[in-house]
Amino acid sequence: MQIISAPTEMQAFADDARRTGPTIAFIPTMGFLHEGHLSLVREGCRHGDDIVVSIFVNPAQFGPGEDLDTYPRALEADCEKAAAAGATVVFAPSREDLYGDAYQTYVTLEKLPQHLCGLSRPVFFRGVATVVTKLFNIVKPHVAVFGEKDYQQLLVVRRMVQDLNFNIRIIGGSIVREADGLAMSSRNSYLSPDERRRALCLFQSLQKAEEMVRSGVREAEALIQTARDIISRHPDADIDYIEIFDPETIDNLKRIEGPARMALAVKIGKTRLIDNILLTP
Ligand code: AMP
Secondary structure (H helix, E strand, O other): OEEEOOHHHHHHHHHHHHHHOOOEEEEEEOOOOOHHHHHHHHHHHOOOOEEEEEEOOOHHHOOOOOOOOOOOOOHHHHHHHHHHHOOOEEEOOOHHHHOOOOOOOOOOOOOHHHOHHHHHOOOHHHHHHHHHHHHHHHHOOOEEEEEHHHHHHHHHHHHHHHHOOOOOEEEEEOOOEOOOOOEOOHHHHHOOHHHHHHOHHHHHHHHHHHHHHHOOOOEHHHHHHHHHHHHHOOOOEEEEEEEEEOOOOOOEOOEOOOOEEEEEEEEEOOEEEEEEEEEOO
16 A cells, blocks of 8 residues: 655556546545544445545635544554555655645535535535545545535535536445444544443434334424433533435424434533434434
8 A cells, every 4th residue: 555645646647547448536624533434445445446535634625723633543553454454556645745835726616505504514515625635636536435424514515516516426335333323533532431331322322213113203392302312311411413404405493204314413511512313303
């Protein structure tokens, strides 16, 4: 497996692949890789010959006071894990490589960021759309894989790819969970053992909603209230949002008549966690 840090070298690699034939599958990450990331790498292997994993903690998607400086980093271990999962290239640029001092170009979406995570993290999706655009221009993939764990991000990327005519197929990967159900996340490493136990309330509340839908409940408000009750049992769990929405448009739903997504963001102590589930009546 090759490790590339210079954008120009990555572009030359991609140009060469595109000239000679191999399909490039791309998995963008911020590193500190876990099974969730690696499942996307394996999914990429089903769609490409050159499997490029990027590792870059993108400053543009962190707001003031967020965890940019403390975000966990482990490049060497990440490269070993990526290679074992089938990556052929790790692209790990430096901050200066992607955002020089004179940097001033950003990609923004008008509507999708005005929901869910976009409300409490106002610069987040602008940062995501910008870095994904830059990475697409550098890695030049045919296919890119994103996790459903960040469901709104997946919608943002799909929208952006259509709107800006990127000739790239976007594939969504299922959420990978710990044995007890907690969605894997690099940020889980922030949790103390006690917080780790309490963090399970995110998945428990989604699971309860799924169970209620299966037993015939259709009112979104009833599902959301039950989830609130489960999470509110924990004194240091601070709910940012719990919403049920149309999986494509992200418009809120009052009743579950067809497939719907339920998503939530909760702070456990200082750590903000997100999770979501598909609800099918
Ligand atoms: P991140 O490094 O957190 O920016 O995530 C990089 C990619 O991995 C994104 O497409 C995420 O949606 C995806 N991802 C993160 N956690 C999981 C998980 N538990 N299961 C599946 N995909 C995930």
